[in-house]
Every structure is written in C-alpha cells, then in structure tokens.
Amino acid sequence: MGRLVVVSNRVSIPQGEDKAGGLAVALNALMEHQGGLWFGWSGHTSDDAAAVKTPRIVSHGSVEYATMDLSPEELNSYYNDFSNATLWPLLHSLPEQMHFDRHSLHVYRAVNDRFADMLLGLLRPTDTIWIHDYHLLALAASLRLRNIRGPIGFFLHTPFPSPDMLGSIPEDSIFIRDLLAADLLGFQTSNDAENFVASAQRIAGAARLPGGGLQLGRRKIRVGVFPVEIEPAEFASMAEQACASPETERLRRSLDGQSLILGVDRMDPTKGLRHRLSGFRRLLESHPQWHRQTTFLQIAAESRQDVDAYQDLRADLEHAAGAINSNFGEPDWVPLRLLARAGSREAVSGYMREARVGLVTPLRDGMNLVAKEYVAAQNPENPGVLVLSRFAGAARQLGAAILVNPVDPDEIADALDTALKMSRPERQDRWHACWEAIRGSSALDWGRAFVAALERTDGERDVRRPGAEIRLVSQTATPKAS
Template identity: 40%
Template structure:
C-alpha cells in the first residue's frame, strides 16, 4: 500500500479537484461555495511541511475568485489547465478558440428545447449541462448533442468531445487535467510524490498521468471504471482522508503505519475465467458505452460482426483511445458492462504519446499509405520521420497485444495502420496464430514500389499466418508485389497466405430500418422536395478516392445529353465529413461545392434544384429510408477496397419494386455484384449513359438483377466474413 510513501516522502504534491471532490455539487458552479470548514482544512494541509497543494478544476477562471482571495499563494489550474495561477498571476496555456462560437450557438439552440439545460462557455471549451433537465429527457438531449457535436468536430480536428457526468463538453485536445498535472509538477519540488483526487471523467486524465508509486483516488458513491487505484464515497470522506494525511504527516510514523480507514480499492482487479483466445487489434477502438443502464448505442457492421466472436472466445479488442497524453502507451483493460446489453468482451486501450497523432496517424497513415494504396501517387508524401514513427507505433501495438492477451492468443490485426505488427509479434516470440485483414485496396507493383520501404513492408505483411483482402484484384496485386520485390520465395509465401474474404454488412438491420425508420423531419422534406421526381442518390465520406467531383460531372452530362430528364430527377449527394485537418480534403470540399453551384446555376429552375449537396452524417435508420426512396444509387469510387454503401442500398430496397445500383468497376464490391450497372467513373459520358438506362428501366427488368444482388448481400454478410476469416486462420 502507498500510504507510508504519502506519509514519509520528503515532498508530496496533492492535486485536488473542486466540485464533487473538495466541495459538494450544486445546481450551478456559482452556487457551489468553499465553506469555512473546507477553507480551514485547506489551510492546514498547505501548512504541513513538505506538502504542496494544487487545485485542478474545470471551472472558469472567474469562478475561482473566492479561492484566490482566501489563498493568494495557492496554485490553481482552471478550465482543465487552460488557465494557470501561480505566485498570484494568471497565465494562459492555450489561446482562446473563436470557432467555438459556432458550436456554442448550436448547443444553446438545443438547450432552449430542454428546460433546465445550461450551456457554459469557457476559453477553449463549451459544455452542455443537463443535470437539471427532467430525467425522462436525458436520452433525447444526449443523442441530439452527440450528433450535433460529432458532425461539427469532423471539421475541427483540434477539438474533441468529452462525456462528463450529466453533461457533454467540447474542448481543445490539449486542454485536459493531465496537462494541468504536468504544470503542477513543474512548480512542486523535484521528485514530489503525487496524490491526485477527483470525481469526474475529466479527472481520468490526471489518473492516467500518474507514475509508479503515486496515488489516484476517485470520489464516487459507487464503483466505476477508472484509472485511479482507490475510491472515496464523497466530499465528506475526502475531508476525513485529508485530515488523516495532515495528522499522519505531522506525527509520522505512528499514524501513517495504519493507513486511512475509510478508503477502498476503486475497482476489483480483472480476473478472467480463461485466458484470452483471441485479440483483435485496430487503430481505433469502437466507442464504449458508459456504465449503467443505457440507450442502445448504434454500432457499425465490423463491430457487430466481431462482438459475438470476441464474447465466444473470451476475447479482447485492443486499440488507441483517441487521446494523446504524456507519456502514453499505458494499457487500460476494461471488461464490458453487462447492463449495456452488448455482448461481453474486454476492451484494452491506450493513449498515443505526444506527436504520434500528427506523425503516425495524420502523417504516414493518411498522407502516405492511404493515397498509395488507392493508387493516387501524386498525393503521396514520404517523410523518414513519419515512417520511423509508423514502425515505432507498430512495435508498441505488438508489445501491448502481448501484455493484454499473452503470447499464445490468436491475434487478428485490422487494416493498413498496423501492417508491421505481425513481424513485431514474431520477433517477440509470439506462439499464437496471427491474421491480418486489409480493408482497403492493394495497388499494382509499379505503384506499391514507389514506397521507399516497399520490400520491408510487404515482407512484414507476409509474416502473418493469414492475409485477408476484399477482392481477387487486390490479391493478385499483392502476390505480384511479393514476386517483384521478394522473388520466388516471397511469391510462394504470398500465395500460401493471401485469401479473398469479402467484408459484408448486416442486411437484416438495413431491411428493417428501411421500413421502420423515421418518416417525418428531414425525410419528410426529402419527399416533398422530390415532388414525384426520381431520386438519384450518392452517399460517401468526403474523400478523393470516392470520385464525387467525377460523379457530379457525369450527372451534369446526363442533363446535357438527355435533356428530357431536366426537372424529372433530383440528385442528392450525402458527403460525410472526414479528415478535415488534411489540406487536400478542405480543397476537395471547395471543389465539390463549386461544382454543385455550377450545375444548379446552369440547369436549375425556380421550382427545381438539380443537386442537393448535404455535408453531414445521418444515422442508419435515416440512411436506410433514404436508400429505399432512391430510384438509382450512384456508387462510383475511383478506387475502393469494397464499398459497403452498395450493399446497404441493395439491402434497403423493396424486393417487389427495387431501384438500380450503378457501381464503379474499380471497387471490390463489383467483383461479386456483377449484375449491377458497372461503369468506369473516369468516363463521364459513359456514366451518364448508364444513368439514363437505369432511369428508364422497367420494374420487370429491375427485379431479376436485384434478386441476384440481394443473394450476394445476404450471403457475404459481416458475420460470415468474421467466421470465414477465423476458420481459415485456425485451419
């Protein structure tokens, strides 16, 4: 136990949260006051020899004036460390963010619909509180806030969403209590032992930054997942603990030997009835539901496919938390909460060290590998430093996989971010089977070998026991790359390991959602907008690989070459925001919006807008209904590993009156969905001609190809993909 260390260490840094920790919660921060007893306790603690006290709070600077007046020498980190007060002076660690005005306005509009909701604006964050909202409406305001914030964050990558107790906060990624703790360390005596006490999710940033032998105490009435080692039930217990610390330090070693009496372990150590038989590793983890009774969180096809497999195998899903912290790479293992209603599996997450988000993820993964693998060599950027960071990250993933699951677990690596992990596991003498699945294309040899480390990378990929790809084209390209770079021995290894195992969706979910999804609101406005016209639909992430500008040009050619369709069709393009921190994506958005304006200006009428461009995301139920409304779905990526939109569209159709799928021949889906209208997305006139044919197709002509496509979609499901891969890995 660390109590003796707290009592006998030459120096202790006590970092204490304010609301819910040192003082009880109040309906508003203004009503939460430091009473005379608390002030006296703080004064005694600050007077203990060898103890430095610091306050770390999420409050605005203006709301800690009372503490300033009571304790002029007390170091205070306000707004999670954005504002820092030392030696009587305030300084800002980060500049104010004026862009927060936009999300503040959106959240205030939402709060106005829910009596009791409160929006709190700070220098580098905005927080929506619903503590005083009727409990029956908590789910409604939570869902609405998450949708608003997540969509906005796609174009503001320096910010992040943070769920807090009965609230949601949008903040700068660097505005966290881990940074506040680092600052407080810098003004404490060197080598001081840290004691961190806090109650909120924001305090986890403090706890995860603690070093070996330091103490984190969660303040919570009931146990919950935390990185703190110990728990106290509430502010009165915190006061009693601090009283013990004062007395123990002043009379050591007599009181210190027994330890505090009220404190208890914050969480029970995880005990597994069997060792993990499977570890799935991906760059990011799926979102974790909060503990306790929850609304059912929507999950994607990959997640829904892997959850049952992980549950059956006592499995672990390992990946990046999404945060960047110093020092990072500390594994946090969390069993799932049965009350969430999701299959039981274990999450293992970690933070990136500083600079990895920029160098590994945004750098090498998104600006070297992503364009390379999709064949866009003019967009590729190769930096030695970013490659070195990629290798370091893959080595770290391998080490953490071994720490989480042991050397004998089967391991399934997901996608291009982690191509070197199999090699690193082999070097660490991993004895379990190791599989790798590439969700994106593999390019031809003459493109792949532009990578300065091409031979090393493909050799590392072939260190896996099984390599899964989406289509035969990608498999052939990979085998050719192995032959060209590694010779006959490499080709033999590739032919032995590479398998085509196409990814699918859960078609029943889309079929059901297309019938039961919402009919009012935005979809009602879609139907009114159509006014009996036929709907041509495109749904994509805003990415240069998706061919959205080329698609718009093809639609313009349809209106030019087949003028009879003017006023009779409407093209709706849904572009989901993504990777907006990369300059190329901002340029792409501008180009798409300019094209939309040009087409609408050239062909639009007072009562008809040819193109509706929607730069936002939709939930699955809304998308399924939108798919069902569409006479034609235009899926025309320039290059794509699979493209699940094509399968979602087919699954959402009315089998007795289906629409037509117009599909690029350069995506993996085209290999099995051969009865779609296959097109060359680079040939605008050809796409326009296929669109014309699709719009003219009779119901009798549409039904047979749809039945064949439907058979493919219901055969190549997400669960069938997971089963096929794992069966092959274990064969």
C-alpha cells in the same frame, strides 16, 4: 479455441449510438457473438501518451475494449501523414495524391512498436490475434520480435496495388516482409491477393508454393480472399421500417414526385466524388428531360480534416455543387443537394429505400459496403437501380448493377439515364440477381471464416515436423447459404 484478440487503429466501443461504417460494422457482429479483446487507439490525444504503459480497459458484455492514446505528434505523423497521406493513396493506386517523408515513416513504425508493447501485457499464450488494415502493416513483425508465437492473422480492408505501384514507396520490401510475419493474410478480392503474392515474390523474394501459399525463408504463409459482408436481412428490415420515419417522409415530401439519385460516402479523394458530380452535370446537359424530374442527394461525411487533400476536395465539391445549382437550378428546383455530414444509419437506410438510383462510383475501393446496403434496402416490388464503379471490390459480386468507369462523366451520365428510364421488370431482375449475391452471407460468417482459417494455421504449426513440407492452399471464404 483460444481467446480472439482483434487489433485495429480505432476501437468501436458500444455507446448506444448507431454503428459506424466499414470495419466497425464488419467486426461488431463477430465480437458480440464470440467475445474476446479488442485493442487499438482511443481516438484521443494526450501529451504524455508515450509514457503510459497500461491501456485503459472497458468491458461490455463478453468483450473487453482496451485503448491507448496517441500524442499530438503521433496523430499528425503516424495517422494523418503516413497512414492517410502516403499509404491510403498508394494502396488505392493514386500516386499523384501521395505525400511521403521519412520522419512520418519513422513515427509510423514507432507507433506500430508501441501498439505491440501495449498489447504484450494483455496477451495470453493461447490467444489468436487478428490485425486489421493499413495503419498496422508493421505490427505482426513487431509482435514476432517480442516473442509472440501464436497464430497471427492480418486483413487488409483496402485494395492492394500492383508491384510496380508498391515500388513507388521507400522500404517496400520491408513492409512486405513485415506482413509475411503473419500466418494468414486476407484480402477483399482475388486481384488484391494476387497483387500481394506478386509483390512478395518480386520485391521481398518470397516463393510461391503449390496451391497458392508463400514461403519466405523457413516461414510458410497462407494468402486468402475473404470479401467483407453486411447483415443483409437486418439492414433490409431497418430500411423498411425507416421508410416510414419522419426523416424519410420529410425527404419524400421535398422531392414532390421526383426521382431520387443518392450517393453516400465519406468525403475522400478515392470515392470519385469530383467525377461523380461531373457525371451528374453531364446528365443535365445531355438529357434535359430530367430537369425538374430528378434530384441528386450526395451525403459526403467530412473526414480527415487535417489532411490537405481532404480540405481541397471539400472546396472543389462545394464549388462544383454551387455551379451545377447555379446553371441548372430554378426557383423551385435545386438539382443537387450536398451534405458534408453523416446521417444516422437508420435514416440513411430509409433514404436508400426511397432512392430510384444508388450512385456508388469510387475510383478504387477494397469492397464498398454502401453498394451492398443499397441493394439490401430496396423494396423487392419496386426496387431502385445500383450504378456501381467497376473498380469497387463489390462489383465482383454485384455484376447485375450498371457498372461504370468512375472517371468517365459521359458513361456516368448515360448510366444514370438508363437507370432512371429502366422498366420495373428489368429493375426487379437486376435487384434479384444482386440480392441473391449477398443474401446468403453475413458479417458474422465473414469473421468466422477468417478466424477458422487462421486457427487451422495454428494446427499446422503444432503438427509440423522439422523439415516437413506443408502444403498451403489459398483460402477463399465461402458464404453460408441461407
């Protein structure tokens, strides 16, 4: 195979620190194993960013990391306004949180074009290009316009909305056509893939091919389902060691025998944090036997602080947390601990192993790796219980969790009560079913499955005769058994 070129909004350059969550965790295993080039934004801004034509390159092992800066205006319009205030809520089917203006759309497209221009000088004819996530919806089309003809894949880490929801944004058909410039489009769940296929048919006029592919004009495109995975054995080992760490021991002492309910999220409107706190409040109201018997620790690392919706969320959470502690707390018992900063990954894994309940209730989520990490962190002899939103992609695999409607505080409260009362044999049975769902998969296998499917599209392109009909089947990643 040719060199793998990964393109994402941010680049995860190893610096001897804990790996970040989400995309970086999923991709690091593949890049460290396979090598290649990883290109994206440096995380920094500079006034002359647009004038710089050559990315900075840092080598680490077999991977080259190439980065470019954004200008302050690009950061505000491309990243804050369009990517995170328009596309993010749209893709999560939360139109009431959307903000749209055409200037931000124009800058978003211009930044996608600049990504293409900066990447162009780094590419080789045999490269396989893998583009990631909603920040770069227009990049595949930009590369095609620059005469890049090699295999291009695109993977969306978020959900994909229904055609009706997608139609609420101007130029929806153009975005669909931009995505169809790729050879392989990957999604977290079959529902997301089907939403895209339906949107491509209704909005962009694409035709569905037998077997699940799409055709737009003369182009044929694969559509596949590739659930993102973690490294379960590695995370389990880390959690077992972290259980004896000073951080976990301090938390354990502070609980003084109480059961721990744990939430770990970015502070994001899609994570259902307002409703989650309401559910915990309802638990204390309707099940007073849990007063002084349980403590809820919610870690909600602050993010996207320049976006108004995120500022409003922090204010709301602090107000709700204060009200819960004021109304139900006692001099020697604080029912809710809210932290607006991230802990180290090792420390959090120890907290997960300690927690009797993992509370993961996003309003909608492409996958949610925290749910899988919580399962991996548990002690098989005395595991905790996962309470999970049925609208998280992970719910498709972790059906043995207690699944809840994340906007129903009463359902959350009843689920917490059930989890806290659950017998050890039932906890073990539920945990074992969840563990079996993730133990045979890994982030590396996920990445390999996508790249292998993408390389097959290149082989089809090579043997395709003018006018020949190629049957394209929808690709679903199959985890490797262990």
